[in-house]
Amino acid sequence: MERIRLLLVDDEEEFVNLFVKRFNMRNLDAFGVTSGRAALGYLAEHPVDVVVLDVKMPGMDGLAALGEIKKRFPTVEVIMLTGHGSLKSGVEGMSLGAFDYVLKPFRIDDLLDRIRKAAERKRLMGE
Amino acid sequence: MEKSGHSGLKLTIVAAILAFSLIPLFGLGLFFHIQFTEAFEEKITRTLRIMVEDKRNVVDMFLNENVNQLRNIAYTHTYKEMSDSDYLAEVYQVLAATSNAFVDLGVFDASGEHVAYTGPYKLSGLNYADQEWFQNVMTKGRYVSDVFLGHRRFPHIIMAVKRQEGVQTWILRATIDSEMFTDLVRGSQLGEFGDAFLVNQNMELQTQSHGAAGVMEKAVLPRQGRFPGFRMVEFVENGRQMIAGVTWLQTKNWMLVVAENPEEALSPLVGVRWRTFGIVLAGALIILTGAVLTASTMIRQLNEYDRRRAESDAALMQSSKIASLGKMAAGVAHEINNPLSLIRESAGWIQDLLTEEDPEAIKNFGEIEDSLAKIDKHVERARNVTHRLLGFARRMEPMQENVNLNALVDQTVAFLENEALHREVTVERRLDSNLPLVTTDSAQVQQVVLNLLENALDAVNSQGRIILQTGYDDREARISVQDNGCGIPKDMASKIFDPFFTTKKTGEGTGLGLSISYGIIKKMGGRISVESEPGAGSTFTIHLPLAAEE
Numbered sequence: 001m002e003r004i005r006l007l008l009v010d011d012e013e014e015f016v017n018l019f020v021k022r023f024n025m026r027n028l029d030a031f032g033v034t035s036g037r038a039a040l041g042y043l044a045e046h047p048v049d050v051v052v053l054d055v056k057m058p059g060m061d062g063l064a065a066l067g068e069i070k071k072r073f074p075t076v077e078v079i080m081l082t083g084h085g086s087l088k089s090g091v092e093g094m095s096l097g098a099f100d101y102v103l104k105p106f107r108i109d110d111l112l113d114r115i116r117k118a119a120e121r122k123r124l125m126g127e
Numbered sequence: 128m129e130k131s132g133h134s135g136l137k138l139t140i141v142a143a144i145l146a147f148s149l150i151p152l153f154g155l156g157l158f159f160h161i162q163f164t165e166a167f168e169e170k171i172t173r174t175l176r177i178m179v180e181d182k183r184n185v186v187d188m189f190l191n192e193n194v195n196q197l198r199n200i201a202y203t204h205t206y207k208e209m210s211d212s213d214y215l216a217e218v219y220q221v222l223a224a225t226s227n228a229f230v231d232l233g234v235f236d237a238s239g240e241h242v243a244y245t246g247p248y249k250l251s252g253l254n255y256a257d258q259e260w261f262q263n264v265m266t267k268g269r270y271v272s273d274v275f276l277g278h279r280r281f282p283h284i285i286m287a288v289k290r291q292e293g294v295q296t297w298i299l300r301a302t303i304d305s306e307m308f309t310d311l312v313r314g315s316q317l318g319e320f321g322d323a324f325l326v327n328q329n330m331e332l333q334t335q336s337h338g339a340a341g342v343m344e345k346a347v348l349p350r351q352g353r354f355p356g357f358r359m360v361e362f363v364e365n366g367r368q369m370i371a372g373v374t375w376l377q378t379k380n381w382m383l384v385v386a387e388n389p390e391e392a393l394s395p396l397v398g399v400r401w402r403t404f405g406i407v408l409a410g411a412l413i414i415l416t417g418a419v420l421t422a423s424t425m426i427r428q429l430n431e432y433d434r435r436r437a438e439s440d441a442a443l444m445q446s447s448k449i450a451s452l453g454k455m456a457a458g459v460a461h462e463i464n465n466p467l468s469l470i471r472e473s474a475g476w477i478q479d480l481l482t483e484e485d486p487e488a489i490k491n492f493g494e495i496e497d498s499l500a501k502i503d504k505h506v507e508r509a510r511n512v513t514h515r516l517l518g519f520a521r522r523m524e525p526m527q528e529n530v531n532l533n534a535l536v537d538q539t540v541a542f543l544e545n546e547a548l549h550r551e552v553t554v555e556r557r558l559d560s561n562l563p564l565v566t567t568d569s570a571q572v573q574q575v576v577l578n579l580l581e582n583a584l585d586a587v588n589s590q591g592r593i594i595l596q597t598g599y600d601d602r603e604a605r606i607s608v609q610d611n612g613c614g615i616p617k618d619m620a621s622k623i624f625d626p627f628f629t630t631k632k633t634g635e636g637t638g639l640g641l642s643i644s645y646g647i648i649k650k651m652g653g654r655i656s657v658e659s660e661p662g663a664g665s666t667f668t669i670h671l672p673l674a675a676e677e
Contacts, residue, residue, distance in 0.1 A: 104465065
């Protein structure tokens with residue numbers, strides 16, 4: 001089975017680095033960026049299956065980035081990360097086309113589950 | 128209760144009502160009093176004048192008739208006949224049969240000798256040549272005396288006529304019955320303290336008066352010179368104020384006085400005066416009671432309004448405090464969640480790395496795993512805390528229920544109805560009866576409508592007009608609050624929803640009302656729009672989405 005190509009977007013660099021390492025160790029093809037714009041730039045040049053996107057970021061925030069990603073790369077699945085705990089931004093993200101949302105702090109295996117489901121969906125949609 | 132700030136206002140209201148009611152009432156009372164007094168005085172004067180003139184005619188006629196009668200007797204009988212006392216007595220008998228004016232008759236010769244006499248006194252044989260009346264009748268031919276004592280040493284009035292019978296000159300004299308004359312002067316029309324009498328030019332009484340002074344004494348009356356017609360005079364008799372009508376007789380130099388006690392004459396007026404006073408007093412009492420009751424009611428309503436407003440202010444303040452607390456809790460939770468995530472991921476990474484190591488090769492492998500498990504456990508514990516905080520923040524968010532906006536508007540208007548009435552502001556409702564139920568938080572929407580309504584009341588001041596309207600289209604329901612007040616200047620329109628922005632005087636507004644209102648409605652997925660024309664008024668409209676947001 002093909003490795004899932006994952007893009008992590010969060011403004012906290014240490015957080016991104018840790019994740020990339022942990023997901024790579026779990027047999028994912030993970031890459032991290034620290035802003036919405038960087039994410040769009042990366043997506044333009046690399047094929048990605050799932051994007052894990054933090055809602056609260058300086059500059060272009062998660063919801064804006066989600067809208068842009070869904071517009072330009074409709075097949076890419078997005079999972080929202082929110083530290084706010086407010087269902088509102090999560091639900092808002094879903095209504096804008098996100099696959100799912102996860103409240104911080106989470107267990108990596110939970111997130112991995114959802115990433116796999118998202119990748120599965122992308123694969124099914126692509127067929 | 129009424130001690131709160133409005134006691135001065137209560138006094139002002141009572142004073143104003145009293146001033147504006149009592150001044151006309153007292154004015155009216157005074158006007159009636161003056162009118163009645165004038166009318167009565169005029170009536171008394173008229174009555175007295177008629178009485179005085181009638182009586183004067185009667186007295187004049189009496190004197191004239193009796194002098195003439197005496198003259199007729201003198202000219203129809205000779206001196207010879209009349210100087211006989213028996214004959215004279217017979218003549219007197221005939222005279223007394225037709226008139227009771229005289230008490231005696233006497234005949235005198237030219238030398239003043241009393242030739243014959245018939246009557247109750249012993250006067251025959253006396254000489255009268257040096258008596259004043261005798262000299263007067265000898266020169267004038269006929270004479271009516273003032274009251275004098277004469278030979279009989281008793282006050283009396285006589286009338287006498289002279290007859291020239293050839294060479295013989297003689298005089299016929301009669302004494303006037305003073306009791307009868309006094310009765311004639313007094314008449315019968317006088318009240319208890321009324322009086323009528325005659326005085327000569329020295330103001331000496333010629334007939335009996337009710338006053339202390341007897342006949343021939345000075346009357347207690349200001350001296351009056353002879354004048355034509357009628358005059359009103361005031362004087363004090365026996366300590367009693369009297370008014371009198373006076374006139375001079377035509378036949379004799381006597382003045383007729385008809386006196387009345389004004390208290391007696393004016394007694395009907397006194398009655399009217401007391402009744403007027405009573406009515407004015409009763410009116411004043413009713414007005415006073417009404418003023419106090421009205422003022423108390425107004426102050427009670429004002430206090431009630433103050434109390435309610437304080438409550439609603441407190442509720443608004445409370446809700447804004449809770450809202451900021453919720454916001455703070457959410458912020459704190461978010462700020463803690465991020466580092467918690469990092470801690471968990473760092474621990475997780477160590478865990479990941481450990482899986483690649485040989486547990487046997489690492490001396491404290493078990494301890495490290497234990498510690499990592501503890502880190503994860505306590506991150507979970509902290510996470511529960513932050514999620515509870517976020518749950519609290521969420522509870523501050525709107526409740527969702529099906530709300531009838533028309534009923535909500537009715538309730539809110541009822542809340543401020545007294546205040547609107549007090550400020551003479553008309554509050555009109557134009558509610559769309561087909562308005563569907565809206566899924567929202569009724570308490571919070573009501574708070575916003577209340578806030579807009581209070582602003583409108585402040586904007587229109589008194590005698591303004593506020594229109595509350597509800598309506599909807601396929602996307603949203605609307606509640607608008609329109610006033611015809613001062614409006615919002617163009618340069619301020621963009622700032623009105625800013626926190627702490629206010630156009631009210633310092634101390635009157637907190638400036639939180641509109642910004643909080645805006646926040647509440649925005650949280651519900653709605654918005655507040657405003658249209659305003661400076662000088663013409665403003666319309667604030669709450670837009671609420673018809674479809675539930677979540």
